[in-house]
Amino acid sequence: MLDYPGQADRAVQLERSALFVPASRWPMIEKAARSPADAVIIDLEDAVAPSEKEQARANLVRALRDLDFGPRLRIYRMNSLDTPFAYRDLTEVVEVVGDRVDLILVPKVNSPDDLRFVARLLDQIELGRSQTRPIGLEAQIETANAFLYAREIAAATPRLEALIYGPGDYAAALRAPLASIGERDAHDELYPGHRWHAIMHTIVAAARANGLRCLDGPFAGLRAPEELERASRTARAMGFDGKQCIHPAQIAIVNRVFSPPPKEVAWAEAVMRAYAQAVAQGRGAFNLDGKMIDGANIRMAQIIVEQQRKIQARGE
Template sequence: MSIPVRPNRSQLSVPASSMRFIEKAAASAADVVFLDLEDSVAPDDKAAARANAARAVGAFDWGEKTLSVRVNAWDTVWTYRDVIEVLTGASDRLDLLMLPKVHRAADVHALAALVGQVEADLGRTKPVGLELIIESAEGLMNVEAIAAASSRIEALHYGPGDYAASTGARTTAIGEGIAAYPGDPWHYPLSRLLVVGRAHGLRVLDGPWSAHADLEGLATAAARTAALGFDGKWAIHPGQIETINAAYSPPEAEVEQARRILDAMTQAAAEGRGAATLDGRMIDVASIRQAEALVKKAERTT
């Protein structure tokens, strides 16, 4: 199964327990919306939220958005029913299922097998892709095997809250820094996730910024992972979408510079040279790869 190319700057989380919130999400400027059956839904509301998610897939106009449903993790009693009832009740407009708390490749194997059986039983012709949240020390340790566990996988997501809890980090904030730590405490997991995701051709997403009213802090955090190469970041409130979309859309000046590099290297090749100088810097074949990646990213977000 080839991985579709999808814009994925902002990914809006919406509790599936609220049809009103779901309807607003459908009209939002988010690239991706995921209807949440996990953390934002109380245990007594799980069944109703599951029914809402299945119905909402076909009930609203989602435009060109990618639509996902986050099921509950395998360490709960709800996962199998989430998958079966959502896939049975939802139309083919559903693009993805998101699995939280992925600790090992076996978690992915189990979900992929279940999804495949349900699709075969229903005669669904559009395969559902998978998004995986890495949010534990065990998950990060096993992320290479996890990323290779199924051809259905499209994206890896970083879950900062549960990851911090699993490593014993002294913080109760989600996605923010740690005042006592002189640097970025999350650089290692973010970088490891990015390298593994890219090696497998997957999209890689940063997780939520819980201080939803702090747009300045959000912009700083988003700019950091955008600079590393991440595709996008979660939004837990519609008010965060504009800031996130801006952070993960390459600035026009950078895109124009990338195009100038491609033009300069085309000219150099025509003259039989493998390198050139542009604005006082040496550029070569590696520069072409960087420039092409930036231009492609810009094209996906316009």
């Protein structure tokens, strides 16, 4: 009997930073497993040439079987369902080390049926292995169809834990000029607003409506820490939980931006203390430092306190 995680558990899972590493590069996988990232994504898709797919799968199995990832989420990105590699990415990995996989990132999701197909195949493999802990899914929203069907995708399967923004492929799908993934360019300066606000806001809203996490996509500039921080702060302001990284040097900035600052933690803890007193006195909304606190504030404070608890459990 598969026991799917509840919505509250999925929403507060710590995933501030998710480090991509090519499955074809074994030394990089070893380093990623020891990195300060909250999650490691071993990539079978874009980072691996077609001629290296088979070896990449073998490296992935070896990594999941032999390496200690510590508290980091163990994720791998399969190839998209319109390729001849996708089903082998599932069967040849999950049938061998399925109990060591936390999440599978499904790229180029176009409809809820894509996720249902992957979920149904995983059902069969896990039943065959007598695996009781289900593997979760993350859906990469990076096509025009995914934008239009984001609400349905977010509700497709109880295996789904997160929606991920894929900025490069999304720009290509819209034929929108993009000089570098995640970075501002001349086209952004021309546009009267945030060029990607619509899809980013849609991802956050669809995720929150279904109790999911949501992550911003990667930032290609490896020598632009200020721009990385700006992009990360923009994503956090929009409600994202974290951001994908393509280099270990990006992790510290991303972890810091997506961690609640001390002032925020102090506020949340004060809210929870005052809330406990209000409940004991039979009150609902209450006043704290001259500001009215209601259910929305309490839910936000609960999330901050729980996130801080998990960060502290990591030794940070």
